[in-house]
Each structure stands twice: as structure tokens, then as C-alpha cells.
Amino acid sequence: MWEYTDKVREHFLNPKNSGEIENPDGVAEVGSIACGDALKLSFKLDENKRIADARFKTFGCASAIASASALTEMLKGKTIEEAMKITNQDIADYLGGLPPEKMHCSVLGQEALEKAIENYRGVSHKKPDEEIVCVCFGVTDGEIERAVRQNHLTTVEEVTNYTKAGGGCGNCHEKIQAIIDRVYATKKPEEGPLERPKLSNIQKIRMIEETIEREIRPSLKHDGGDIDLVDVIGNRVLIARRGTCATCQASHATMKGFVESKLKEFVSAELIVEEVAS
Amino acid sequence: MKTVYLDNNATTMVASEVLDEMLPYFHDYYGNPSSMHSFGGQVAHKLTEARQRIAALLGADPEEIIFTSCGTESDNTAIASALANNPTKNHIITSRVEHPAVKVLCEHLAQKGYRVTMLPVNAEGLLDMDEYEASLTADTAVVSIMWANNETGVIFPVEEAAHLARERGIPFHTDAVQAVGKIPINMKSNSIDMLSLSGHKLHAPKGVGVLYIRRGTRFLPFLIGGHQEKGRRGGTENVPSIIGLGKACELAAGNMEKENTYVRSLRDRLETELLTAIPQSKVNGNIEKRLPNTTNISFEFIEGESILLLMDQYGICASSGSACTSGSLQPSHVLRAMGVPYTMAHGSIRFSLSVYNTAEDIDLVIRELPPIIAKLRVLSPYWATSQGACATA
Numbered sequence: 001m002w003e004y005t006d007k008v009r010e011h012f013l014n015p016k017n018s019g020e021i022e023n024p025d026g027v028a029e030v031g032s033i034a035c036g037d038a039l040k041l042s043f044k045l046d047e048n049k050r051i052a053d054a055r056f057k058t059f060g061c062a063s064a065i066a067s068a069s070a071l072t073e074m075l076k077g078k079t080i081e082e083a084m085k086i087t088n089q090d091i092a093d094y095l096g097g098l099p100p101e102k103m104h105c106s107v108l109g110q111e112a113l114e115k116a117i118e119n120y121r122g123v124s125h126k127k128p129d130e131e132i133v134c135v136c137f138g139v140t141d142g143e144i145e146r147a148v149r150q151n152h153l154t155t156v157e158e159v160t161n162y163t164k165a166g167g168g169c170g171n172c173h174e175k176i177q178a179i180i181d182r183v184y185a186t187k188k189p190e191e192g193p194l195e196r197p198k199l200s201n202i203q204k205i206r207m208i209e210e211t212i213e214r215e216i217r218p219s220l221k222h223d224g225g226d227i228d229l230v231d232v233i234g235n236r237v238l239i240a241r242r243g244t245c246a247t248c249q250a251s252h253a254t255m256k257g258f259v260e261s262k263l264k265e266f267v268s269a270e271l272i273v274e275e276v277a278s
Numbered sequence: 279m280k281t282v283y284l285d286n287n288a289t290t291m292v293a294s295e296v297l298d299e300m301l302p303y304f305h306d307y308y309g310n311p312s313s314m315h316s317f318g319g320q321v322a323h324k325l326t327e328a329r330q331r332i333a334a335l336l337g338a339d340p341e342e343i344i345f346t347s348c349g350t351e352s353d354n355t356a357i358a359s360a361l362a363n364n365p366t367k368n369h370i371i372t373s374r375v376e377h378p379a380v381k382v383l384c385e386h387l388a389q390k391g392y393r394v395t396m397l398p399v400n401a402e403g404l405l406d407m408d409e410y411e412a413s414l415t416a417d418t419a420v421v422s423i424m425w426a427n428n429e430t431g432v433i434f435p436v437e438e439a440a441h442l443a444r445e446r447g448i449p450f451h452t453d454a455v456q457a458v459g460k461i462p463i464n465m466k467s468n469s470i471d472m473l474s475l476s477g478h479k480l481h482a483p484k485g486v487g488v489l490y491i492r493r494g495t496r497f498l499p500f501l502i503g504g505h506q507e508k509g510r511r512g513g514t515e516n517v518p519s520i521i522g523l524g525k526a527c528e529l530a531a532g533n534m535e536k537e538n539t540y541v542r543s544l545r546d547r548l549e550t551e552l553l554t555a556i557p558q559s560k561v562n563g564n565i566e567k568r569l570p571n572t573t574n575i576s577f578e579f580i581e582g583e584s585i586l587l588l589m590d591q592y593g594i595c596a597s598s599g600s601a602c603t604s605g606s607l608q609p610s611h612v613l614r615a616m617g618v619p620y621t622m623a624h625g626s627i628r629f630s631l632s633v634y635n636t637a638e639d640i641d642l643v644i645r646e647l648p649p650i651i652a653k654l655r656v657l658s659p660y661w662a663t664s665q666g667a668c669a670t671a
Contacts, residue, residue, distance in 0.1 A: 033620050
């Protein structure tokens with residue numbers, strides 16, 4: 001049995017604002033019967049462009065009905081701009097929380113709201129660039145990415161709880177993981193001047209090799225010296241001196257500084273060069 | 279508020295006669311049946327009696343009864359033993375509608391490299407016996423097919439299936455957890471090699487099960503340890519529960535007639551009245567080949583969890599095959615295997631009765647459920663559409 005809050009039970013047992021508005025200003029239907037929940041939301045504005053009435057019809061479990069009921073209550077009296085700020089988390093908070101597995105009910109509410117507002121504004125909600133990732137529940141990459149960003153989701157299981165994606169055959173789990181990885185890989189650091197994209201280890205090693213070949217080796221060879229790339233561990237670049245450099249004690253400090261500055265310039269500012277015995 | 283318990287395929291009340299018989303074996307007669315002293319020995323006598331009572335219900339020999347901890351342990355033990363005894367064979371046959379104790383185990387074995395045939399069922403939940411027969415091969419190590427389905431109550435012809443397996447020398451196991459006590463079973467007149475049952479489905483406590491192993495069946499234990507059960511299942515016996523199960527089996531034998539007359543008539547009245555009172559409702563599963571206590575009804579365009587929670591307000595206990603109650607996001611694998619459309623599968627409710635239900639219980643459901651369905655349909659975006667479609671058609 002699900003642990004529902006009293007507020008969820010209250011909105012489920014006595015749903016507020018069920019039904020449909022005739023001649024609504026905005027209306028949308030999201031979800032499907034195959035997915036196990038669906039929501040039809042309609043609203044009407046007053047003369048001050050505030051939401052005078054909002055109504056819902058829901059096919060779904062107790063938390064789906066409660067989420068829709070809560071959403072309509074939250075909408076009343078708001079301007080469109082204010083309504084647009086409502087997130088799925090706000091709906092869940094209004095209900096005193098939802099079980100993790102039921103968060104998708106609040107996401108359904110937010111989706112319906114967005115599409116109803118798009119309908120009001122006459123904007124098509126079609127997003128041709130989006131690709132269906134979860135075939136079982138018809139969830140797109142855009143929807144998954146947004147749920148990941150908004151709710152700071154880090155695992156496939158969490159994505160399933162919020163969007164249902166991955167809850168059927170499970171074939172899309174790798175794709176969902178890739179979206180999660182992408183979101184966190186491209187998340188820009190809060191501060192700092194560096195805008196360079198984060199590199200995978202393989203990319204990093206390739207770029208280090210290229211930089212050594214192109215920017216460093218020609219200068220060293222000019223003096224009859226050389227270096228070998230021994231290993232890359234995180235941001236530590238391990239090198240060994242060769243040729244005349246290998247025996248030239250004086251070259252040690254200058255060469256390390258030279259190599260490091262080149263690698264920082266062309267690969268990543270975080271790299272540190274360390275010299276190891278060959 | 280009175281509890282109207284119509285979820286007996288999930289678990290049952292421990293019968294008061296069963297409880298009475300168990301109670302002395304917690305505090306007064308707590309001896310270990312394996313002990314040499316007479317204080318333990320008197321407990322061993324009670325275990326012998328329980329074994330005889332269980333064997334009597336099954337038409338089996340007491341020697342063929344092994345006590346386990348649950349139906350799942352019995353299922354796992356049976357299948358693992360058959361595979362271990364046929365190490366050169368790589369094929370398992372089961373059905374798509376098994377209980378997870380068999381289904382998930384077989385999926386797990388498939389990942390380990392076994393070839394698993396999961397036999398489909400038709401729209402009424404019935405197996406195609408020709409397809410079953412065709413799937414039996416020289417490489418088949420074991421067949422495991424349930425006697426009766428927990429969700430729909432549909433009964434499979436396991437005796438016929440076991441006979442076909444026997445002709446080919448293939449061991450046959452059946453999960454009879456839902457069948458035992460509800461329909462007559464006589465192991466002397468069939469070829470089933472192994473059978474699982476669970477105590478808490480027939481008014482014994484949770485935590486005790488039985489694996490029947492036909493005499494002469496090659497067997498390897500699952501739990502290895504002490505010499506209990508003649509070395510076939512290690513671990514000190516769950517004495518009070520086993521004694522309770524023995525009593526429960528004795529009661530079940532006496533109640534068999536009542537199951538198939540009294541319980542059946544309650545079930546039939548519940549079903550008929552609900553189908554009459556509630557439009558666009560339908561029974562899932564074959565009506566004839568079905569346990570007398572079970573009905574699985576779909577109410578179109580609404581969702582099962584909502585129905586259950588509203589029935590809960592009246593103390594009515596039942597189950598649903600909807601996604602929200604199945605622990606996953608997909609509706610019941612049984613209903614999906616039968617091809618029940620999503621509009622119906624999400625709104626399925628299983629009522630499972632017992633001899634302890636009364637006519638008043640059924641009256642309450644017949645009175646309270648139609649308004650609940652109507653209330654949820656008013657909320658459903660699909661209901662109005664479907665009604666409009668009907669009106670204009």
C-alpha cells in the first residue's frame with residue numbers, strides 16, 4: 001500500500017474542480033490510457049487576465065487525481081506568467097509530498113499546464129527535434145532532459161519515477177543514462193573563466209599526444225632532446241625525458257614548465273605535468 | 279468498520295481451529311522434534327500427524343511431503359532439483375502467466391543460458407495444449423506450469439500436461455498454491471512429479487509451505503544442512519506452523535464441498551450483479567475452467583488503484599492488476615499475456631473469496647461498488663468520450 005499524505009487522500013477522496021470548462025481559454029490533454037494515466041486540463045481567464053477557473057479530468061491512480069486537483073487549486077487567481085512558474089515539485093509540495101514512484105503524477109500536471117498555456121497562446125507544442133527515447137510510454141529525450149535538470153535526477157530509476165521512461169521493456173535504459181551523463185557533463189561550472197567542454201579520458205589523451213607532437217616535440221628536438229608520454233591519471237600527465245634532455249639536470253624545471261604551459265593552453269587548464277623515471 | 283475480506287488469493291485468515299492447535303507449540307511444547315528426549319519426541323509425533331493430514335488432502339503418501347518455508351521456496355527447490363538432475367539438458371518449459379516465484383526464476387535461468395519456452399495463453403487465459411506438446415523436446419529438463427492462476431483463477435489441465443511429459447521422461451512440476459484446498463487433487467491418479475503449496479493461502483499461517491515429491495523422483499536438496507526431512511531440506515522445522523498447516527489441510531478437505539457450492543454461489547452472485555449494475559465491465563479469464571472463489575473483473579476507462587482505495591473506505595479488501603498496484607509501470611503480466619486491452623487492464627479488480635465470507639459481504643460490495651465506479655468514470659477523460667461515441671453510434 002502506498003504511503004499517501006492526508007492532503008493526497010483529501011484531494012483524492014474529494015477532488016476539487018473536476019470536469020471541463022466550456023469554451024476554455026486554454027486546454028490540453030496529456031498522457032494516454034496505455035501509459036496508465038492521462039490528464040485533461042482546461043482553464044478560463046477573467047477580465048484581468050487572471051485564471052478564474054481551472055478544471056481537470058483524470059484517468060489514473062489516487063496520486064494522479066490528487067495532483068490534478070491540487071494543480072487546479074494552485075492555478076486559481078494566478079496570471080499566465082505566474083502559472084508558468086509552477087513546477088512538478090510545487091505540485092508535490094502542495095500535497096505534502098508524493099511517494100518517489102508516484103512523482104510522474106506531478107510531472108503529468110506540469111506537462112498539462114504547459115501545453116494548456118501553449119494552447120492559450122496559440123503556440124504549437126510540437127517539438128520536431130525531440131526523439132522518442134522510451135517507446136513503451138512515448139517519452140522524448142527533451143522531456144527526460146528537463147526532468148533530470150529540474151529535479152536533479154541522477155539515476156535511471158529516478159527518471160522512471162518522474163517520467164515513466166524506462167518503466168516498460170527497459171530497452172532504453174542506456175539511452176536514459178546517456179541523457180543523464182550529457183546533462184551533467186555540459187552543466188557549466190558556477191564560476192571560473194574556463195569554457196572548454198569537459199573531455200573524456202580518451203579525448204584528453206589524444207589531445208595531449210597531439211599537443212606534444214605539434215607544439216612541444218619540435219622545440220625539444222631542436223636541442224637534441226625529446227619526451228615520452230608515460231601515462232595520464234586524471235589531470236596528472238606523467239612524462240619521461242629522452243635524448244639530451246634525459247641527462248641535462250638544468251632542463252628539468254624549464255622543460256616541465258614549458259610542457260605544462262603548452263598542455264594547459266591547448267588541452268585543459270587543470271593539467272599538471274609530473275616527471276617520472278623512464 | 280467491519281472488514282470485508284475478498285482478497286483470499288493474496289492471503290487468508292488463520293482459521294481459529296488452526297490457531298488453537300498451534301498455540302501449545304510455542305510456549306508449552308517447544309522441544310526440537312530431532313531431540314532424543316521425549317519432550318522433543320512428542321513434538322515429532324505432531325509433525326508426523328501434520329504430514330499425514332497434508333498427504334491425505336493431496337492423495338499422497340506422507341513420505342512424499344517435504345516441509346518448506348513458503349511456496350516460493352518449494353517452486354525454486356523443485357525447478358533447481360530437476361535441472362541439477364538433468365545436467366545435460368538445457369530447456370525449460372513454463373507459461374507466460376506464472377507467479378513470479380516461477381516466472382522470475384525462469385527469466386533468471388534464461389540469463390544464465392537456459393533456453394526457456396514461455397507458453398502463451400489465449401484471450402481467455404487458456405493454454406494451447408498442442409503448442410505445449412510441440413514444445414516438449416529431448417533437451418527439456420523440466421516443465422513447470424501452475425495448476426490455477428492467482429489473478430484470474432483459470433485452471434490449467436496440468437494432469438494432462440504432466441502425462442505428456444511423463445511419456446517423454448521429462449520431470450513435471452506444478453505450482454498448485456492457488457489450487458490446493460479449492461479443487462480436489464489426487465496425486466495417486468496423475469503423473470505430476472512435484473507440486474508446491476503454501477500454507478497461508480488455505481487458512482494456515484504465513485512462512486510454511488510444502489513440496490510434494492513423488493516417490494522415485496530424483497531429488498537434490500536446495501537448503502543443505504541438518505538431517506531434517508530425511509536430508510531433503512535442512513533447517514529446524516517451523517513446528518507450530520507445520521502443525522497449523524496440517525490442521526488447515528484437514529479443514530480444507532472438509533470444506534471442499536462448501537468451496538464448490540457455497541463459495542461458488544457467492545462468487546457467481548457478486549460477479550453477475552456487478553456486471554449487471556456496471557456498464558462496460560467484463561470478466562477476465564475463462565468462466566468455466568476457473569477456481570470457484572475467484573473473479574477478475576475489468577471496469578473500462580478507470581484505474582484500479584483508485585477503485586481499491588475508494589473500496590477501502592468501506593472496509594472492502596481486493597486486488598488489482600493495474601500498473602499502479604503491480605509494483606511496476608505496466609499492468610499485470612497475466613492480463614497482458616491474455617491480450618486484455620489497456621483500457622480494461624488498468625481497471626481490473628480481483629475478488630477472491632473464502633468459506634468465511636457471508637452473503638452480507640457480497641451485498642455490501644454490490645451496493646457500494648457501482649457508485650464508486652460511476653464517481654471515477656465522471657473524473658475520467660475517456661468515459662465521456664466513449665459515452666458520446668456510443669450515443670452517436
